[in-house]
Amino acid sequence: MTYYRALEDLNAGHNxxxxxxxVFKESRLSPKAVTILAxxxxxxxxxxxxxxxxxxxxxxxxxxxxxxxxxxxDAPNDELAVKMKTKPDTIEAWKAEILRWxxxxxxxx
Amino acid sequence: MAQxxxxxxxxxxxxxxxxxxxVAKDISGxxxxxxxxxxxxxxxxxxxxxxxxxxxxxxxxxxWTLMIVYSxxxxxxxxxxxxxxxxxAPNLRTCTVYAPDKNIGSDMLSGEFRLQDLKWTLSSxxxxxxxxxxxxVPSGEVTLSTVAT
Numbered sequence: 001m002t003y004y005r006a007l008e009d010l011n012a013g014h015n016x017x018x019x020x021x022x023v024f025k026e027s028r029l030s031p032k033a034v035t036i037l038a039x040x041x042x043x044x045x046x047x048x049x050x051x052x053x054x055x056x057x058x059x060x061x062x063x064x065x066x067x068x069x070x071x072x073x074d075a076p077n078d079e080l081a082v083k084m085k086t087k088p089d090t091i092e093a094w095k096a097e098i099l100r101w102x103x104x105x106x107x108x109x
Numbered sequence: 110m111a112q113x114x115x116x117x118x119x120x121x122x123x124x125x126x127x128x129x130x131x132v133a134k135d136i137s138g139x140x141x142x143x144x145x146x147x148x149x150x151x152x153x154x155x156x157x158x159x160x161x162x163x164x165x166x167x168x169x170x171x172x173w174t175l176m177i178v179y180s181x182x183x184x185x186x187x188x189x190x191x192x193x194x195x196x197x198a199p200n201l202r203t204c205t206v207y208a209p210d211k212n213i214g215s216d217m218l219s220g221e222f223r224l225q226d227l228k229w230t231l232s233s234x235x236x237x238x239x240x241x242x243x244x245x246v247p248s249g250e251v252t253l254s255t256v257a258t
């Protein structure tokens with residue numbers, strides 16, 4: 001799965017706003033929208049650093065050796081929970097933490 | 110610097126306004142102009158022995174002026190606006206403008222508005238369709254986002 005950063009506030013319908021700077025999974029938008037918005041420079045593909053580089057992730061990363069950050073984000077929570085000896089909810093929170101860390105701060109005004 | 114090739118026209122702009130039931134209605138077919146005027150509140154300071162003013166900014170505001178067609182069909186612009194003024198209790202309604210059109214990648218300006226005034230002229234010697242001007246002022250933030258769906 002590819003991840004993108006919103007370079008402007010995006011309105012994905014029904015008050016579903018993807019705020020400027022947020023990193024999101026491409027599946028939040030239709031393939032057509034992804035193609036057009038990428039061409040227009042409204043979204044940009046994100047390259048993630050390895051898990052062990054993310055602040056506070058050295059020990060966690062060791063539990064999922066050889067897994068890239070994108071592979072981690074895409075893997076089912078229950079499988080990761082078994083590997084990392086924790087709850088699926090915790091895995092979900094960790095995934096959200098990575099995406100928050102990758103987001104750029106909200107603009108002022 | 111290369112000349113732009115992505116300039117737009119306003120031909121396919123889409124304007125949506127809530128009706129009395131709070132349902133967004135496309136009033137593009139019964140309106141033909143929308144004037145979007147955005148402003149910032151600027152404060153000024155001038156002291157002795159300086160020539161140039163110092164300025165700082167604070168709030169933001171806007172006024173939207175809709176030019177609509179006086180028509181007789183339910184849920185067209187005039188029907189919604191006249192009911193808003195005459196028949197409903199004071200209320201906020203969502204108004205949204207899409208430019209250059211409503212497709213993916215277009216700008217979407219949206220906010221909650223109050224109807225400030227309605228103006229029109231009925232002239233016996235004029236064969237043009239009657240136009241009505243409506244002034245909307247926002248209550249709260251007016252947002253700009255990109256259509257992504």
